[in-house]
Amino acid sequence: MKEVYNSETFRKSGHELVNLLADHLAAAQQGSIPVLPWKTPNRQVKFWEQYDLEDGNATTLFKDIIEHSIALNHPRYAGHQISPAAPVTALASLVAAFMNNGMGVYEMGPASTAIEKVVIKFFAEAIAYEAGADGFMTSGGTLANLTALLAARSVHAHTDVWHAGHAGQKLAIMVSAEAHYCVDRAARIMGFGEEGILKIETNERFQMQTDQLDAQFEAASKKGLQVIAIVGSACTTSTGSYDDLEAIADFAAQRGIWFHVDGAHGGAAIFSEKYKSLTSGIHRADSVVIDCHKMLMTPAIATALVFKNSQNAYKTFNQKAQYLWKEAAEEEWYNLAKRTFECTKEMMSIKFFCLMQLYGKQGFADFVERLYDLGKTFARLIKKRPQLELATEPECNIVCFRLYNPELDVVENNRINSNIRQKIIESGEFYIVQTTLNNIVYLRTTLMNPFTTETDLENLLLMVND
């Protein structure tokens, strides 16, 4: 054990590791390594099954892991919605991992618990919530959406769900057909079933058709369903479309139901003067989810869940665990596990707080604006090429398009675009993904790297259409 916890060994490998990561950052930024060193899953498993760290040096292992990983710092990374972590936040993560404060109760994370409160206040102010808002951080947008909807259920079900369940009530939520799949999952986990997920059709820009809300609500009520909440997407995952949050807020207020905003990706626009109008109405939501690891430069996984009314932040888990909390009935804000799914939780607040301290709100605004602007640039390049077709005009940094040959049927066009994507990612030149909208396969890019240039994007289009 002495060797495992040896401070000098740690010092030495720590310095080596930082050198390795800094070299990787420089190489990725220069584009001198592949974005994704492609290997099939089976070959990847073979490699690691046969792996043998002969020299007993952790640095060798780290080097091999880095070389087999996708490089988010590469300017030609334009795939899923995770940010390249600001390097200093990786150092903050090291502090979090090293100190390993468990966060469940105050003593198990005095600094990081208090910092979490400061971080949530920062989000609440940017949302433009009035005093009385509160919340916490949790492990990902998926879990945060479920947590918020569980709070909505305890507030709006006719029974005291925690003690009595909701047998006899057919509860439902309303959500756009383009919402992230985790909302559907949350409703099913809560036992609402297929019937309890009212999917509202989207318009040609993939935004919820809010003029259908009344009719859908009434049809559901006729069937005996009790709608407890409506979820607005800010923005959707596939196409980056922002729902009309003002219209949804009006509807929720009129019907007396919970209004939740899934801003996992695009909620970050609240920090930008230029783009915050996309989220207009967000301050009227009962709860808002924003991922720090998506548009806010923070390592995975760190999510803010903010409630307009602080009391609601305690509603998800009305549970007594006397051995942890002396007065379970008392709402001690500083014993965070009373409100989160997690018992032990990572010290995630310190990574985001580090960016707040170093770069302030402007740092987040710059990141969002750089990437949303780049989305517009990319759309302009696509529109210049008649063989290419945009799925919709992008509102943010998510841009979907395809190579379209009108002489071929949809199946053929789909096959061609899927093949293009596979060829591109195996080449290691770019990383992009794909999505299917109305049965049409599109190439999907999320411009996540602030160093991606117009020339990079031109080169990507050359690869698509060579």
Ligand SMILES: *Cc1c(COP(=O)(O)O)cnc(C)c1O
């Ligand atoms: C990414 C995303 C999620 C899921 O968040 P995770 O942090 O990956 O769990 C939920 N909703 C939307 C709109 C997203 O873009």
